[in-house]
Amino acid sequence: MDWNTIWFILIAVLFTGFFFLEGFDYGVGILLPWMGKDDQERRFVINTIGPFWDGNEVWMITAGGAMFAAFPHWYATLFSGFYIALVLLLLALIARGVAFEFRSQVDDPRWRKVWDQAIFWGSLLPALLWGVALANILRGVPVDGSMTYVGGFFNLLNPYALLGGVTFVLIFTLHGAHFLALKLADDMAARAETVAAKVWPFAVGALVLFAGATIPVLGDAPNRLAAVVLVILALAALSGSRVFAHRQTWGKAFTSLAVGIALMTVALFVGLFPRVLVSSLDPAYSLTIYSAAASDYTLKTMTIVAGMLVPVVLIYQGWSYWMFRQRIGRKSKLTY
Amino acid sequence: MSVIALARWQFAILTVIHFFFVPLTLGMTVFLAILETLYVRTRDETYKKMVQFWSKVFLINFALGVVSGIVQEFQFGMNWSEYSRFMGDIFGAPLAIEALLAFYLESTFIGVWVFGWEKLSPKLHAAMMWLVAIGSNLSALWILIANSFMQEPVGFVLRNGRVEMVDFFALIKNPNVWVQFPHVLSAGMTTAGFVVLGLSAALLLKGRGDEWVLRSFKASAIYGLVGVLLVTWVGHSQAQHMVQQQPMKMAAAEAHWETENPAAYTIFAIADPASRRNAVSIRIPGFLSLLSYDRFSGEVKGINELQATYERKYGPDNYIPPVNFMFYSFHLMVLAGMLMPVLAIYALYLHHKEQVAEKRWFLKWLVWGISLPFIASTTGWLVTEVGRQPWIVLGLQKVQDAVSPAVSVGEAAFSLFALTLVYVLITGVGIYLVLRHLDAGEPSSVGAGY
Numbered sequence: 186m187d188w189n190t191i192w193f194i195l196i197a198v199l200f201t202g203f204f205f206l207e208g209f210d211y212g213v214g215i216l217l218p219w220m221g222k223d224d225q226e227r228r229f230v231i232n233t234i235g236p237f238w239d240g241n242e243v244w245m246i247t248a249g250g251a252m253f254a255a256f257p258h259w260y261a262t263l264f265s266g267f268y269i270a271l272v273l274l275l276l277a278l279i280a281r282g283v284a285f286e287f288r289s290q291v292d293d294p295r296w297r298k299v300w301d302q303a304i305f306w307g308s309l310l311p312a313l314l315w316g317v318a319l320a321n322i323l324r325g326v327p328v329d330g331s332m333t334y335v336g337g338f339f340n341l342l343n344p345y346a347l348l349g350g351v352t353f354v355l356i357f358t359l360h361g362a363h364f365l366a367l368k369l370a371d372d373m374a375a376r377a378e379t380v381a382a383k384v385w386p387f388a389v390g391a392l393v394l395f396a397g398a399t400i401p402v403l404g405d406a407p408n409r410l411a412a413v414v415l416v417i418l419a420l421a422a423l424s425g426s427r428v429f430a431h432r433q434t435w436g437k438a439f440t441s442l443a444v445g446i447a448l449m450t451v452a453l454f455v456g457l458f459p460r461v462l463v464s465s466l467d468p469a470y471s472l473t474i475y476s477a478a479a480s481d482y483t484l485k486t487m488t489i490v491a492g493m494l495v496p497v498v499l500i501y502q503g504w505s506y507w508m509f510r511q512r513i514g515r516k517s518k519l520t521y
Numbered sequence: 522m523s524v525i526a527l528a529r530w531q532f533a534i535l536t537v538i539h540f541f542f543v544p545l546t547l548g549m550t551v552f553l554a555i556l557e558t559l560y561v562r563t564r565d566e567t568y569k570k571m572v573q574f575w576s577k578v579f580l581i582n583f584a585l586g587v588v589s590g591i592v593q594e595f596q597f598g599m600n601w602s603e604y605s606r607f608m609g610d611i612f613g614a615p616l617a618i619e620a621l622l623a624f625y626l627e628s629t630f631i632g633v634w635v636f637g638w639e640k641l642s643p644k645l646h647a648a649m650m651w652l653v654a655i656g657s658n659l660s661a662l663w664i665l666i667a668n669s670f671m672q673e674p675v676g677f678v679l680r681n682g683r684v685e686m687v688d689f690f691a692l693i694k695n696p697n698v699w700v701q702f703p704h705v706l707s708a709g710m711t712t713a714g715f716v717v718l719g720l721s722a723a724l725l726l727k728g729r730g731d732e733w734v735l736r737s738f739k740a741s742a743i744y745g746l747v748g749v750l751l752v753t754w755v756g757h758s759q760a761q762h763m764v765q766q767q768p769m770k771m772a773a774a775e776a777h778w779e780t781e782n783p784a785a786y787t788i789f790a791i792a793d794p795a796s797r798r799n800a801v802s803i804r805i806p807g808f809l810s811l812l813s814y815d816r817f818s819g820e821v822k823g824i825n826e827l828q829a830t831y832e833r834k835y836g837p838d839n840y841i842p843p844v845n846f847m848f849y850s851f852h853l854m855v856l857a858g859m860l861m862p863v864l865a866i867y868a869l870y871l872h873h874k875e876q877v878a879e880k881r882w883f884l885k886w887l888v889w890g891i892s893l894p895f896i897a898s899t900t901g902w903l904v905t906e907v908g909r910q911p912w913i914v915l916g917l918q919k920v921q922d923a924v925s926p927a928v929s930v931g932e933a934a935f936s937l938f939a940l941t942l943v944y945v946l947i948t949g950v951g952i953y954l955v956l957r958h959l960d961a962g963e964p965s966s967v968g969a970g971y
Contacts, residue, residue, distance in 0.1 A: 257609020264598025
């Protein structure tokens with residue numbers, strides 16, 4: 186296996202970590218208006234992700250940094266091409282990030298309503314945009330022979346990509362509901378369980394549609410087969426999560442869906458491989474792990490660095506989740 | 522406006538605002554870690570009150586730094602795609618390491634610190650703040666390793682139409698890193714010191730003379746003083762390094778047009794860029810040689826000779842940065858750096874004499890003094906970045922060749938407008954929240970549930 190392939194896998198791992206971790210905290214943000222009937226309840230909901238959301242977000246930032254380091258042309262073409270989508274993503278993430286910190290500082294219903302809105306839209310929009318972006322990367326966008334995107338913003342909003350966006354939103358919402366069922370106490374936990382049951386059919390339905398629409402745009406035959414198998418497994422994991430939820434084993438339900446999200450992400454990357462950004466103008470213009478890559482020296486150096494650091498990160502992030510494993514309810518001291 | 526003008530304005534505005542929050546985070550994390558360690562060691566509740574009160578100011582600032590930092594990570598690709606292609610092999614690596622090594626560390630442990638008051642032992646809790654401090658200061662190291670390559674390219678070859686890394690350790694050992702990084706680190710200390718000092722003065726003006734306020738006053742004056750003395754000392758060797766490596770930048774900052782030996786120091790000038798000389802100037806003979814080489818002789822190259830040299834080397838172009846802008850930015854930084862020690866020393870003198878609360882006029886000065894470190898770090902970065910013009914990577918790529926061809930004027934205008942507006946709004950809200958916190962004047966709000 187060459188360095189380029191290793192880095193393609195590593196970036197897939199970073200995106201998997203990002204969707205698995207930030208997936209549920211986007212979901213929690215999306216569910217905020219439904220889960221919290223009053224300020225106190227909304228505080229419970231927000232405090233479930235309080236210690237984690239910032240660390241989760243670093244998975245996205247690292248994925249971006251790794252794209253820059255390992256596949257600079259991918260980073261350059263994608264980020265300059267999907268410009269307006271990226272601006273919207275940044276605006277949403279800014280609003281969401283400050284909202285967590287600012288919301289609790291003033292005890293006034295109007296003030297808190299503003300930041301509740303910021304958390305909701307700041308979670309919904311990034312979930313949608315990442316789905317739209319990945320779907321477009323796979324489906325193909327107008328990239329010319331000089332690796333420049335020539336499509337404009339509205340080109341990205343095709344039905345297939347929007348379906349991808351909606352799928353991401355629904356799956357993350359379900360993921361968030363499972364997380365809340367694990368992290369909230371008493372009646373709030375019961376409410377999260379009900380929400381999870383209601384969201385599940387929509388999430389599965391969207392994934393089935395999206396997967397079906399994806400098959401024609403997948404790459405070569407062996408990859409196509411692997412991606413289809415992975416998606417079927419992802420759907421099985423989603424079904425498993427419902428079975429576990431029905432049995433009231435929420436830890437297993439959460440894990441099962443997390444595995445489903447990981448499989449779905451891996452399926453997208455397998456379908457993409459060895460391309461990193463598909464050109465709809467000419468297959469020859471597609472960016473690949475070779476045409477978009479950094480030098481072998483940089484890839485090798487970064488492999489060593491990542492090999493040393495990623496395990497350490499996993500250990501201490503895992504420790505922080507263990508530290509704050511208790512459920513949050515009426516007896517908890519709230520920070521946010 | 523053209524796409525490139527919009528992209529330049531956007532990068533300048535967003536980065537300057539981002540760097541209001543960064544030095545405060547760098548200095549505050551260390552300051553809080555020291556205070557909390559003192560608390561753990563002495564069990565003196567006053568230290569705990571100090572940590573609780575100032576950490577709230579810090580956390581508001583930290584949130585602003587985090588969200589504006591995401592934009593920094595993405596906007597190279599968004600607005601400067603040709604730069605990203607040309608530099609990705611070198612620039613992406615330290616950026617990715619910054620995320621892996623520093624961002625994870627600070628973001629994970631700040632969460633544990635904020636939410637862990639009741640769950641962790643006091644010792645472990647203080648250790649969390651040290652990890653945040655190490656994380657944030659490491660992030661400064663790696664982004665400066667990336668930035669230093671733009672000022673002083675090392676460890677690379679030109680291949681495949683781009684710069685390719687051949688020696689990773691040369692990037693880390695880049696001499697520019699080791700003058701720039703200590704400068705930024707001590708600037709962080711200075712910023713945190715003068716912000717806490719100014720806000721403590723504001724509390725005293727409100728009649729809040731509690732022990733924790735007075736002790737904050739003293740601690741921040743010491744911390745800020747140490748910071749500003751270090752920043753000046755390191756800044757001096759940084760300037761000497763730049764005379765060697767980036768002579769045009771220093772010559773422009775000194776409005777030094779003609780090569781001289783010994784070189785005179787210009788303390789006041791109005792440059793006339795059209796005729797390439799100073800219209801008005803006041804000069805002290807020999808002093809620029811002294812500053813450059815620690816002796817009263819030694820040749821310092823002037824702007825005009827450097828321009829001629831670069832035209833021979835790189836072809837015809839204007840290699841002279843805007844001289845008046847450079848001269849006044851640089852000297853504003855120096856002036857702020859000279860005022861701060863005076864303020865800190867007098868503050869410590871008053872504290873020693875137990876006359877702090879009586880000198881209300883001086884307390885008001887200290888409140889205004891909060892602006893000084895921000896003026897200094899902003900003008901310092903303007904000198905560093907504007908002084909490299911027309912290059913984006915010194916001697917290798919010009920700014921005009923770095924901008925994204927995929928971005929339209931409308932898109933660039935939208936992002937400039939929207940992001941600037943949001944930055945101004947959230948900064949305003951942050952300041953409002955700090956002022957509110959100051960009005961409440963109570964340190965009990967962290968960990969007690971609010």
